[in-house]
Each structure stands twice: as structure tokens, then as C-alpha cells.
Amino acid sequence: MTQRFSFDLHATDGKARTGAISTPRGVIRTPAFMPVGTAATVKAMLPESVAATGADILLGNTYHLMLRPTAERIARLGGLHKFMNWDKPILTDSGGFQVMSLAGLRKLTEEGVTFKSHIDGSRHHLSPERSMEIQALLGSDIVMCFDECPALPADRDRIKSSMDLSMRWAQRSRDAFGDRPGHALFGIQQGGLEQDLREESAQALQAIGFDGYAVGGLAVGEGQEAMFGVLDYAPDQLPVDKPRYLMGVGKPDDIVGAVKRGIDMMDCVLPSRSGRTGQAFTRHGVVNIKNARHQDDPRPLDEACTCPACRGYSRAYLHHVFRANEMISGMLLTWHNLHYFQQIMAGMRDAISAGTFAAWEADFHALRAQG
Numbered sequence: 001m002t003q004r005f006s007f008d009l010h011a012t013d014g015k016a017r018t019g020a021i022s023t024p025r026g027v028i029r030t031p032a033f034m035p036v037g038t039a040a041t042v043k044a045m046l047p048e049s050v051a052a053t054g055a056d057i058l059l060g061n062t063y064h065l066m067l068r069p070t071a072e073r074i075a076r077l078g079g080l081h082k083f084m085n086w087d088k089p090i091l092t093d094s095g096g097f098q099v100m101s102l103a104g105l106r107k108l109t110e111e112g113v114t115f116k117s118h119i120d121g122s123r124h125h126l127s128p129e130r131s132m133e134i135q136a137l138l139g140s141d142i143v144m145c146f147d148e149c150p151a152l153p154a155d156r157d158r159i160k161s162s163m164d165l166s167m168r169w170a171q172r173s174r175d176a177f178g179d180r181p182g183h184a185l186f187g188i189q190q191g192g193l194e195q196d197l198r199e200e201s202a203q204a205l206q207a208i209g210f211d212g213y214a215v216g217g218l219a220v221g222e223g224q225e226a227m228f229g230v231l232d233y234a235p236d237q238l239p240v241d242k243p244r245y246l247m248g249v250g251k252p253d254d255i256v257g258a259v260k261r262g263i264d265m266m267d268c269v270l271p272s273r274s275g276r277t278g279q280a281f282t283r284h285g286v287v288n289i290k291n292a293r294h295q296d297d298p299r300p301l302d303e304a305c306t307c308p309a310c311r312g313y314s315r316a317y318l319h320h321v322f323r324a325n326e327m328i329s330g331m332l333l334t335w336h337n338l339h340y341f342q343q344i345m346a347g348m349r350d351a352i353s354a355g356t357f358a359a360w361e362a363d364f365h366a367l368r369a370q371g
């Protein structure tokens, strides 16, 4: 296994790309979907189950882990991989987005953000330097710059000033990250829905130089049409030879549309969070298993799915255990959803390699239209 971090492009089909990110902890096949393991666990899943779904990498969160159990405690116990028993790559988000979306009583200055924990109200501080320190203590393989995520709706001036601050913080993140062979630092493009501001952000990030580039500031309620509108140009503003990571996306059709437009990596809580609420994603669309119509249905969720939920259980059983609030309910549906999301990624990787992405995409939408 390599001691370096590198990205190799294997094939393209239109703007869609397939390749591999090599890290000391393993290879990440792209396009890749990252299950979210916010508090050192992909909820309702054992790590070996997450690996069995085909995930090559999972996501952790600086914000949550710094509050509980603290990054220092995880470091003392051998780092996040050992702590959560996952020896493949981990990407950690930097805390910028979670502070905006979760923390209370925030004070934002040029230096950083002070905030109150959403868990116990205790006071905490994040800055580019502190975020880099926390992510190094966790030992994650891919580190995200500390950025400022403006609350929406926001006018152009606010988007511009926030983007400028995030670019100054990107430089400070780069300086604080230092030289860590085998570990990667990704910059995060900001600029809202403004093409000129996104271009400015992309130029600023490339002048600093990163191992990968995220498209930030999306999947924040703008809707699929506006998001695709940005994705029609934003990936092309970023270096062609580095991974492009779209943060926080998304529903299956969001994911397909993003890969079609040149995105290589994504993460989203949707498959795991909705699995716990009884929402199953299948090739034919969404199944809300708690609906009474499934009460006597002996069929699996999806006849063609090879996951443990579909191989071993009926819709009637899944309906029952959700109605009875049994723990196995969230386990089975989370496993199914993560398995299905990885099947979408594998299907796209193969189709791009074969030059048949358009046909694969047409089939993907046709099956869902059948319902």
C-alpha cells in the first residue's frame, strides 16, 4: 500500500469521471459515496457491515467529536480509526458547517468562532488552527479546511464577504496543516449561487494549493435545479487532476446528476438517517415501510437486491419491527439503504469505464418512473 496520497483518473464519459484515490489506509474508488459516521459510528451499523456495503471511506465530524468524547481523548486511545474499529480511510469535516447549523450562541471574528455546545451548553472555540489540530489528533486521512458557512438566505455582499473570509481561513488551514505525507488537505469552494464568486474562490484555492477541492455551500436548501445549475460550471472551475468533493449530497438522483457533471466524491446522512425512520431507497423509488400497505406483503423490499434485509426478510417483517420500534428495524433498513447507494456508485463507475453512462442513467430513471 502506498505511503502517499494520489488521485488517478481511469476513464471519462462526457463530464463524468471514474478513478481511484490511493491513501496509506486503502484505495477509494471514484465516484465514491461516503457514509456519515458523525460521532465515531455510522448509526445502527457495525464497521464491518459498512465495509460490506462497499464503502471505501467514511466521514467523521470535528464538531461532534471535539465536544464528545474530545479529540484529545480519542488521540490518547490511539486515534479515530482504532477508536471506532475502522481501518480504511476517514475524511473529517472541519466543523465550519456544523457550528453554523448546530451550535448555539456563536461569536464569529476574523480569528475564529466561539460557540456553545448543543449537547451541554459548554463554551468552545474553533479556528483554522484549532480545526487542523483536532483533525490531526483524530488522525483522519482527508482533512477539510475550516470555512465559514453563511446562513441562507444571504445577499451577494454577505456571500462575498463570507467567501473572502473562508479563503483567508483556507490559507491559515494550509499553513497550520503543515507537511503530513499520506494525509490530504482539501480546500472548500464557496460563493453561493454566484458563478463569478465561485470562480474567484476556485482561483484563490488553487493559488494556495490543495490535494482535493470540495464544492461547498450547496445542499443547504437551494433545491436540485439551483444546485445542478451551479454544478453545470463549478467542477470545471476546479483542477481536473484532483478529486472534486460535493459536500452533503444527496438523494439518489442528486448523486447521479452530480457525477454526470464531474463530481468524484459525496457524503450524505440521507441513507442512514432515513433508514432509521423507515424510508427505504430502491431502484423503483422510495418505500415507506411503516405504511399499512406492507403489513402482509411477503416480498422483500427489492427482489434484485442482495443485501441482508432483502435476502432474509419480507416487507411484512420490516413493517412489523418498525411498528414495534424494534432495534433491528433501523439496522436492516440502514444496511439496505447504504448497500443501495453503493450499488448506484458501482453501477456508475462501471458505466463510465464502459462509456455507457448515458444508457445507465436512462435505465436508472426509467426504473424509478415505473415505481
Ligand SMILES: CNc1nc2cc3c(cc2[nH]1)N=C(N)NC3
Pocket (backbone or CB within 6 Å): 093, 094, 095, 096, 097, 098, 144, 145, 147, 149, 188, 215, 216, 217, 218, 219, 220, 247, 248, 249
Ligand atoms: C447537508 N448539506 C451540506 N452542505 C454542506 C456544505 C459544507 C459542509 C457540509 C455540508 N452539508 N461542510 C463544510 N465544511 N463546508 C461546506
